[in-house]
Amino acid sequence: MPVPGKVALSAALGCACVLWIGSAASRAQDLRPTTEVAASYSASIELLYDKPYVSVMVNERGPFRFLIDTGTGTQALVSPELAEQLALPVVGHARLTDPSGLGEQRSEIVLMRAVTIAGVEFAQVKAVRHKLYGEGENCQGVLGFTLFKDYLLTLNFPERRLVLARGEIAQDGGSSALPFRMPDGVPIVALRIGGMHVEAQIDSGGTGLSFPETVAEHLKFLSTPIAFGNGESLATRFQIKAARLRPDVRLGRYTFRQAFVEINPAFPLVNVGSTPLAKFVVTFDQAKMLLRLSSNAKTLHLNASPTQLELINEPKREASDRKLVPVG
Known part of the structure; x- marks a missing residue:
């Protein structure tokens, strides 16, 4: 991811x-x-x-x-x-x-x-x-x-x-086809949470809808976020919290109403995982940098992922090591 x-x-x-x-x-x-x-x-x-x-x-x-x-x-x-x-x-x-x-x-x-x-x-x-x-x-x-x-x-x-x-995916003014960028090989799209505009990764290998603390601290929830799971990196462990959002989440023309979200202290971007994506047929066009979403409903409800979450603060490759190191 x-x-x-x-x-x-x-x-x-x-x-x-x-x-x-x-x-x-x-x-x-x-x-x-x-x-x-x-x-x-x-x-x-x-x-x-x-x-x-x-x-x-x-x-x-x-x-x-x-x-x-x-x-x-x-x-x-x-x-x-x-x-x-x-x-x-x-x-x-x-x-x-x-x-x-x-x-x-x-x-x-x-x-x-x-x-x-x-x-x-x-x-x-x-x-x-x-x-x-x-x-x-x-x-x-x-x-x-x-x-x-x-x-x-x-x-x-x-x-x-x-x-x-x-x-290829045809441009339609953002109705169903959304532009994305992929600076590191991962699609990143625009997302709106109430009146806040953020960027989000489209991550079929992830689980739920995850917010970094830096985003969550500006949002209102239906209840106080509570401990939900644990995260682990190569060097540290940390706690994941969860709660239902008060504002709507807009992804293109689709709305998640009072979505259940996870909150973590290490994730730098909003992450749209497989549980919210399970509502859609999703098509990616990397040549045109477009993503098309299709669902039977315009307003969607998002519950917790169907298993307890474990957040892994995943290893990244250093920018200084971007080329293969020849063997031998």
Whole structure:
């Protein structure tokens, strides 16, 4: 899910992912698919605690369960167990730190020769080998947002389908298509909370609607926020609070009325996770930098995520370490 300094919002059974940023040229080359899509390909989505998982073949082996995480700004993440099982070669290293700057880890970058999802094969996919925080047996890896840069990526939560297609989203003045920016490979959109305008990450690998304390302190709630869960970084632990908002939350033309939100002291941006996204069919066009939302209702109600939350203040990659470190 992360941009630098991002806190990963995960369910107790959710992944925390790692950001790896390569050069723009290397990303474009690595993400070139070996299979052309004539119209569209689709695959079923398995929703676990509202988060979308798909079956993936890696190097013609599998299937393996991977999380589709638009909040991960890299091609992929794999568990150490899967990397060992498939004997994935190490092609570089990433240095990981948390936003406090007090902790640091070094992780390997491994190469997956072929990753196949929904009948589309991606070649030479680089993945950070890292522990999948809190995932247990839920999945063996994560597919990040930038893997799908050459396609329209649709996550149809109500019908539990993933669709990859060629084409583009047409501008409609913000009615259903919202512009986004992605400075670190993660889509960030405009969000309105009452009269406050903020930026929010669209994070299918997250859980609920999460606010940083710096935003929450300016808002009114229906009741005093209370302790809801725990967060952990490489160096620190902290408490998550939760409450229902008094003002409405506006995402494009859709309104969340008195939404249940989590509040944390480490997350720098508002995070729109899989529980609010589960109300929508969401399509991403990375070429046009547009996101299209579709739902049967204009006014939506948001309750707590369907499992107790654990907030992971996710490691980030240092700006000074943006290139792969050659092996040997």
